[in-house]
Amino acid sequence: MQLVEWAEETARDRLAEALPRRWSHVQAVARRAGQLSPPLGEDGELLHAAAWLHDVGYAPELATTGFHPLDGARYLRTEDVPSRLVGLVAMHSSAAAEAELFGVADQLGEFTDERTLTRDLLWWCDMTIGPDGQCMTFEERMDDVRARYGPDHYVTQALDRGMAERVGAVERAEAWIASVGLAGQV
Ligand SMILES: [Fe+2]
Structure with a gap:
């Protein structure tokens, strides 16, 4: 089975029934990644699967x-998947900053943040899709997370701790998306 098909089937099996709202979000993130996949070239499949x-x-x-x-x-x-896929999932959307506050930094440190365009695009897709799968700007998404978790939750605190890294990823992703002529189309 191809990697993307396996990824979709695995995510559906694990999330669709158990967590339907999360599944809506995941489907929209994957749809967006799928639109970016062709111009990304050889990493397109990896981005889509992640x-x-x-x-x-x-x-x-x-x-x-x-x-x-x-x-x-x-x-x-x-599972029999590329190690880059594992690392992308481990480190997505500033997970390292959250892991410090959650007390699992050592465990997460077993994985690698590859800090590539592919990683930035994954973060961008996740950080511009809301909890129900709706499209949002990055700023709207950050405000939504703050509102949902409240100011004292570790997720909100981690949001601020990892903000510079998130903003950097969004800026690089959006510059690339514009460079391939997809600004406003994904
Ligand atoms: Fe997500």
């Missing part, structure tokens, strides 16, 4: 630590 799987760690049977990037990556590490 988008399908980025939140698989929320699946109840995989959520052993409760920190979803880590739980998803640990699960994927047991």
